[in-house]
Amino acid sequence: MSDPSPTGADPAPPAPPAPIQGATDLPKDAAHRLEELEHGLFTSDLSVNEFLLVKEAGFHPLGFVMGSSIYHIGIQTRKWGQSQELSKLTEAMYTARELAMNRMEEEAEELGADGVVGVRLDVNYYEWGNDSAEFIAFGTSVKAEDGTSYRNALGKPFTSDLSGQDFWTLMQTGHVPQGLVMGTCVFHIAHRKLTQALGSMGQNTELPNFTQALYEARELAMTRMQDEAGQLNASGIVGVRLEEKSHQWGSHTIEFLALGTAVTKGSGEVTLPKPTTIISLDN
Amino acid sequence: MTGPDTGGPPPDAAPGLAGGPHGDLPEAAVRRLESSAFSSGLTVPDFAACLDLGLEPVALVQGFCVMQWGWYGSGSGYMRGMSPFAAASQNAGAYSETYQCPHGFVGADHRMWGQNLEQSWVEAAWAQGYGSSYGRMVEEAEQHGAHGIIGVVDRVSNVADTGTTEFHFLGTAVTVKGGPPPAGGVPWSTFLAGQRLTKSIEAGFMPVAVVASMASVRVWAYCMTEYLMEGNYNWAPPRPVPVDQVSRAHMAVRQLARKHVRQMLAGDELHGAMIDIAHRELSQGDEVIDCTLRGNRMRRFKDYDEVALPRPTVRLA
Numbered sequence: 041m042s043d044p045s046p047t048g049a050d051p052a053p054p055a056p057p058a059p060i061q062g063a064t065d066l067p068k069d070a071a072h073r074l075e076e077l078e079h080g081l082f083t084s085d086l087s088v089n090e091f092l093l094v095k096e097a098g099f100h101p102l103g104f105v106m107g108s109s110i111y112h113i114g115i116q117t118r119k120w121g122q123s124q125e126l127s128k129l130t131e132a133m134y135t136a137r138e139l140a141m142n143r144m145e146e147e148a149e150e151l152g153a154d155g156v157v158g159v160r161l162d163v164n165y166y167e168w169g170n171d172s173a174e175f176i177a178f179g180t181s182v183k184a185e186d187g188t189s190y191r192n193a194l195g196k197p198f199t200s201d202l203s204g205q206d207f208w209t210l211m212q213t214g215h216v217p218q219g220l221v222m223g224t225c226v227f228h229i230a231h232r233k234l235t236q237a238l239g240s241m242g243q244n245t246e247l248p249n250f251t252q253a254l255y256e257a258r259e260l261a262m263t264r265m266q267d268e269a270g271q272l273n274a275s276g277i278v279g280v281r282l283e284e285k286s287h288q289w290g291s292h293t294i295e296f297l298a299l300g301t302a303v304t305k306g307s308g309e310v311t312l313p314k315p316t317t318i319i320s321l322d323n
Numbered sequence: 324m325t326g327p328d329t330g331g332p333p334p335d336a337a338p339g340l341a342g343g344p345h346g347d348l349p350e351a352a353v354r355r356l357e358s359s360a361f362s363s364g365l366t367v368p369d370f371a372a373c374l375d376l377g378l379e380p381v382a383l384v385q386g387f388c389v390m391q392w393g394w395y396g397s398g399s400g401y402m403r404g405m406s407p408f409a410a411a412s413q414n415a416g417a418y419s420e421t422y423q424c425p426h427g428f429v430g431a432d433h434r435m436w437g438q439n440l441e442q443s444w445v446e447a448a449w450a451q452g453y454g455s456s457y458g459r460m461v462e463e464a465e466q467h468g469a470h471g472i473i474g475v476v477d478r479v480s481n482v483a484d485t486g487t488t489e490f491h492f493l494g495t496a497v498t499v500k501g502g503p504p505p506a507g508g509v510p511w512s513t514f515l516a517g518q519r520l521t522k523s524i525e526a527g528f529m530p531v532a533v534v535a536s537m538a539s540v541r542v543w544a545y546c547m548t549e550y551l552m553e554g555n556y557n558w559a560p561p562r563p564v565p566v567d568q569v570s571r572a573h574m575a576v577r578q579l580a581r582k583h584v585r586q587m588l589a590g591d592e593l594h595g596a597m598i599d600i601a602h603r604e605l606s607q608g609d610e611v612i613d614c615t616l617r618g619n620r621m622r623r624f625k626d627y628d629e630v631a632l633p634r635p636t637v638r639l640a
Contacts, residue, residue: 202367206366206367206368207367209367209368209371210367210370210371212371213370213371213374229482232486232487237486240391243391244390244391244444244445244447244448244451245390245391246388246389246390246391246451246452246455247389247390247391247487250389250482250487250489251387251388251389251489254387254389254482254489255385255387255459258385258387262362262383265362266362269362275361276361276362276363276380277361277362277363278363278365278367278370279363279364279365279366279367279370280362280363280364280383281364282364282493300362300363312371312374312375315372315518315521316631316633316634317630317631317632317633317634318633318634318635318636319633319634319635319636320636320637320638321635321636321637322637322638
């Protein structure tokens with residue numbers, strides 16, 4: 041598979057979204073809610089165990105933060121018999137998530153947070169908008185109790201989809217989260233022509249064009265995710281997930297989404313606690 | 324932990340995919356692997372255990388193979404009415420059992436013969452798809468100079484409605500701090516990660532490769548099997564009646580899968596075996612039974628470490 045980009049895919053990541061305006065971009069009710077949180081009350085979607093471990097890691101929750109974007113997803117023509125990246129759709133899916141993420145970060149910024157943990161990214165479709173989707177990002181903003189700044193290389197609060205338990209474990213390894221990074225690629229998988237199907241009838245054989253197309257699509261998503269990590273000067277990405285969804289485009293158009301938490305290694309040697317075997321005395 | 328000889332499914336590059344300075348890999352894969360940041364599909368606890376073990380993740384590696392997954396030759400499920408015995412020439416040495424009708428000629432629709440038949444051509448196609456995608460994942464790991472691949476995940480799924488099947492491998496390539504290159508330059512691989520891998524090594528076993536095999540048996544029902552499977556055996560006494568032909572097919576398909584995997588072990592041990600059965604009814608008691616057996620080929624390299632006594636614990640949750 042040494043042919044360069046035979047599917048016509050553009051290796052460059054989609055254009056970054058238009059810059060989000062400042063805090064004035066937040067709805068009035070959001071600003072009011074955040075103002076209340078600044079007086080000491082906090083909200084959080086952390087479970088009790090997560091809350092305990094986030095505190096144990098030296099952070100305290102500031103508030104539940106979220107961002108959302110309802111995005112009109114355009115139409116892109118696809119060639120029936122050709123596998124290709126649908127760059128307009130890729131851009132739409134990327135930009136919409138980025139907008140939601142940026143708004144969530146803005147809320148965290150308002151609270152003076154160092155980061156956001158337990159971030160979840162959802163896409164919802166509503167009956168009132170066939171070509172529209174709502175992209176939502178939410179999580180719990182946290183701040184270091186000892187006053188150390190954990191902001192990332194871009195000076196923003198870090199984001200991470202790690203649970204409270206995973207966040208604590210990661211900090212024990214001497215790594216610090218930098219940001220939730222993602223890469224996406226919407227890909228159209230060619231239909232097989234009748235002649236192609238007949239040509240290989242009766243054989244068990246690899247279909248190199250299909251292999252290559254799917255390979256390319258996943259690699260593009262992962263490359264874009266790694267590019268985002270590069271912008272954060274991360275040393276690595278943990279917990280990478282590769283999700284595949286057809287959304288509402290039919291089975292031949294698939295979005296490949298790569299997601300993970302970019303991390304950097306802190307200074308100094310870390311000794312991990314040795315796990316011990318236990319015998320449960322519970323019934 | 325240095326890598327021993329490779330023992331996984333045989334990498335089998337498809338025609339037209341090989342070549343180039345980076346072998347079989349697409350250009351996007353090469354570009355990604357040249358990135359300086361590591362990526363890892365490990366969970367955070369597995370990542371922590373990996374670091375504690377002296378392993379450094381270098382990249383999330385993957386391999387794919389899309390196969391046309393149909394077999395229309397004699398003996399296949401699509402050729403009803405054709406004698407399965409016709410497949411004997413392409414199936415030499417394979418498992419086969421025949422069943423004789425106890426009634427004699429009753430009518431034209433009465434099925435006087437029956438056979439359980441191993442579909443070796445199906446097994447070969449599966450091995451090609453599985454082996455090719457595994458080989459590509461290992462190739463990506465080699466590009467990174469990895470010693471091994473941990474937390475391997477494999478998946479077999481259909482691609483859209485194209486009638487094709489995709490074999491998909493993912494894993495996290497790792498290097499051993501200060502370790503010499505793997506034997507033969509081929510990284511070892513394992514489905515294990517985190518504490519399961521740590522405990523295996525503490526117990527004195529090192530991973531060699533993931534191994535997997537698929538066995539497929541076609542059941543051509545004879546009259547008794549057909550009646551029993553369709554619930555038409557009304558004259559039977561009111562007690563459970565074993566369906567011998569199907570029972571033996573189920574036993575045979577598992578034994579075949581185990582036999583195939585044993586051949587790959589070459590004296591090593593299989594740990595964490597996972598067995599999956601796919602059962603496809605055709606009609607009139609006919610069916611196809613597929614058995615996939617996967618596991619970790621492990622090699623003993625030292626005696627057990629002493630295990631600390633467990634600490635009595637009460638959960639407050």
